[in-house]
Amino acid sequence: MSESLLKAEGIYKSFVGVQALKNVNFSIKSGEIHCLAGENGSGKSTLIKIISGVYTPDSGYIEFDGKQYTKITPIEAINNGIQVIYQDFSIFPNLTVMENLAFNSELAEGRKIVNWKRMRTIAEEAIAKINFKVDLDAYVGNLTVAEKQMIAISRALMFNTKLIIMDEPTTALTKKEVRNLFNIILKLKEIGIAILFVSHKLNEVFEISENFTILRSGELVASGSTSDLDDRKFSYYMTGREFIPRRFKPVNLSEKPIFEAKHIGLSGFFEDISFSLRRGEIIGITGLLDSGRTELALSMFGIKPISHGSFSIDGKQVQIQSPRDAIEHNLGYVPEDRLTEGLFLSQSIADNIIISEIDRLAKRAGVVDQDKRKEEIERWVQELSIATPDSNNACQTLSGGNQQRIVLAKWLACNLDILVLNGPTVGVDIGSKHDIHGILHELASKGLGLIIISDDLPEIVENCSKILVMKAGRIVAELKADETDEKSILSYML
């Protein structure tokens, strides 16, 4: 028992009317790699904030190195060796790498005057610890996500650190960078530092962590060794539901393709891409982060129009130079970054749903037909089971899964023939993920043609009939979903 580096016992925490945590226990040993998993609203970020001192538990205590605390301040947590790396890495994009690294320790030592030489030495020592090669004078805003993360980790190591908490560390990392990160985590383990990382990505939980803790609706539902865990148990613990794996089987495929790309290219990103999509079909496009898959998606929607080649819809060649063109050709796009590209967070759910079809809801002189509008909103809220008491509430009041449903509703309201989705279930809880996939299957069976762009290989394999693998801007493989598996797809990607 005294082996534990950190223990949290009987933690209760509530906010205005919401019980965020109920009787949660947690423990982690020195050098242990532990994954904390849970859906949105499960309480995992609250638990992290309690451990790092940002929140105070209503009852229960935290035990660190044998000492018990009912209340811990952020400074005490830091002094106890707890470092948190947030999703934004707490960096200053407008300053150099050197300053980003050295600030914390300069402040901790109460320094008032800046000695640039000393800061440089501190920075050099910090990056040496994890063998991170970077230009200390570069502005952090210009670095890649992985490099920013390395800075955050280097910085975290500067203070007699015993435990590093990472919040969803692998979002926006390429496969190679994730590998690099895991290597570093293993190195940290060797020197006795414990790592607690928050994730809902199944494969990571299995690949790197030794132990896990799963929260659901503020309660502890499972914890233990990762070797005792499998896919189904994981999903069950996370959601409380059993999921039957369900493969997509195309029905009602149209004879002629609804959407074709003929030797399309965009200078600097991809070239000579050709494919055809039939009604009722779901095509999956996958590849590494830099394979050009995102730019391909954006070119289909007119955000980054193609420089060579052509698109055809229903056999006729079309120009897609802007999103408006795409929409007018009944092609919609569910974007990668839901929060900044897909939704107007502070606006009402209602407005978010109708915005792309809004011109169709106008009477003369551009006046909105209020009855039609109400009808549309009610229809889509119902069809997509968007969980909200009032469609005039702001979007940001909803969970990730519900927000993605709003984005889907927006496009479905436009009466599309073709829907392109980029990372449709990123950051979406397992339950909603399953439901959204179901919706996509249904859309296909109703006659839409769908293109899913994703690097979530299980998602691609289960939900597509045809898979295109991209590498360095070209299509390197065209596979049938029922004749291939994740391993072979991966081998084409790398």
Add this chain to the structure above:
Amino acid sequence: MMASRNPLQQFQQMYSKDRHLWRLIFMIVIWMLFMAITRFNKFYSMINFQTMAAQFPEFGLMSLGVMLCMITGGIDLSVVGVANLTSILMAFLLINLTSATGALPVYALPLVFLLAILLGAAFGLFNGLLVSKFHIPPILATMGSGELFTGICLAITNGNAVSKFSRTYANTINNRLFDLIPIQLIFFVIMAVVIWFLLSKTVFGTKLYLLGTSDTAARFSGLNNTRLLLQTYMLSSICAALGGMIMLANYNSARADYGTVYTLQCVLIVVLGGVSPVGGKGKISGVVLAIILLRLLETGLNRFPRISSYYISLIWGGVLILVMVLNYFTENRHPLPRDARRAK
């Protein structure tokens, strides 16, 4: 699906949705009561209200323009420059149209107003292009264009007032419909109604609010950001141009340096009216209430001769900060995630 049981609960629901507006109304009521008690006769007179109603449309119209731009997440600091340049150019035209006897042809008034609107549209187009095509931050673009327009005013007038045109213009505008309603007010009301209509009833309005919330999401939703911005800034400058024409009537002259205080004053009014400088929020009713409140405060203050009328500046600033602080205390109960992307 809102449960509306009794009137008190209904009011509470209405209140929490438009807290800001109700606060303004509350302050107006308090002040009017105060004036009723202390200076009833002097304040509650038709003359007083009519004077108020004739004066504020100058900057009231400009405020409408600034409001539109703010809703899209921008701002228009060129309103005064546009107003003055328009009024100066139209003053020159009026001089040419004025006959030897000091009369104006029948078509003169409609003509100058039509031209004023066209000029406003042109200036607004310029602003809109700077903001949408060149991606210059609106605060800087309109700061520059405002300076440019004012500069042109100074250059063509050499700093002097343009005034030797027929008095008919001022007399017509400075008149009262049915001997009751000042014509200036009618201009303001018409524009306010037009903008209210656009914002709350049309597709354009919805698009504007959403564009102001996130221009990225707007682009990804198929909105034509460029066109929306051009339309917004054109409308704003049209309002400003009309404001200039009102000033032309009120002062019976045009000068490059009229109304310089109005620039920041309009921003103040708009913010007081509940428009968020970050964009995506704001109602005409708020702006109108803010104008009414500030106007009432000012004229009321004038009825206390022993208190310097310069104090009005203090009251304006004080009310603005007071309302902001009140908002801070109530909004913190429902904290929204702070998105630090936009400029202040």
Add this chain to the structure above:
Amino acid sequence: MKTTTPISLKKLAGRNEPYIFLVLFALCLLIEFRSGQFFSSNNLVDIASALIVPGLFAIGAFLVIISGGIDVSFPALASLSVYATTKYLLDIQYEGGIWLPIVIALAIGALLGAFNGLFIGYFRLPALIVTLGSSSVFKGIMQGALNSKQLTIIPVGMRTWGTTALFTARNPVSGLTSRMPVAFIVFLIVLGFVFFLMRYTMFGRSIYAIGGSETSAHRAGFNVIRTKVVLYIMVGMIASLAGVIRVCMMQQAHPTNMLGMEMNIIAGVVLGGTAITGGRGTLLGCMLGTLLIVIVENSLILLGIPTSWKSVFTGALIIIGTGISAYQVILMNRIKKTKHSVKEAA
């Protein structure tokens, strides 16, 4: 995969100062070419003299903008400080030197700056709106409470200091002489102080940090609230100092004379490469930008352009300058996107 923009452009696109300097230099050469008078000793002294007050204001505006805020109240703040100081000293029939007026004005400036700091730093209200409001409040106090009339006579100490010259420059051609005011030294001292502050103290770096990301600053351990309050107090003091210098140089205290300068000052700061969103910019760039605006406002006459055309040029300058900056940002973003692809392929 080929990149469409050469990488060397990245370095140039990032730094604004070389551009401004080039434009400045070109303008000076142009004026010299047209009039032969630009680089004459008395003209240079005139420009330096004209730079003092806007320069000080610009330093204050620079600090605020770097921190991610914006301040439109500084002319009103300065006017109130110096007007109150002058009136008080006149009332008590002060006969002493310049030190007391400066100290009083600084004290008032600190108080007024703290007013801004309270609402912006502690209540976290948006800086633009707060300073709009405080600008009104300061104006109201000055014009209302102090019953502002132009004070044509100012205390003798201020008067003599305003006319004291460091040296006098004489133009051999035109015979004109220009006095270099002692106040220029004050300007240089403040400039040096702020330079040291921003470059060599944690306080200065914290302003950059807050402008870059307030949440990160808070997490790193910076006391964001205290820093902002101190910042606005400092800016209030610098603005008041500028006000005192202005009154001394003009030999009278006019209540509304400085009002309306805020936009041009901010424009100068932005022209010098300071991002309006905060976190980026150098004092050097800020001074170059302000110098550019000052020269355009003062020396156009040497180009044969009548003074009534001044605003046209400053307006056009702001538009062109910010247009170029905006274009640079777009260029940099485009480079950033291709950089990611190139790096990964490697």
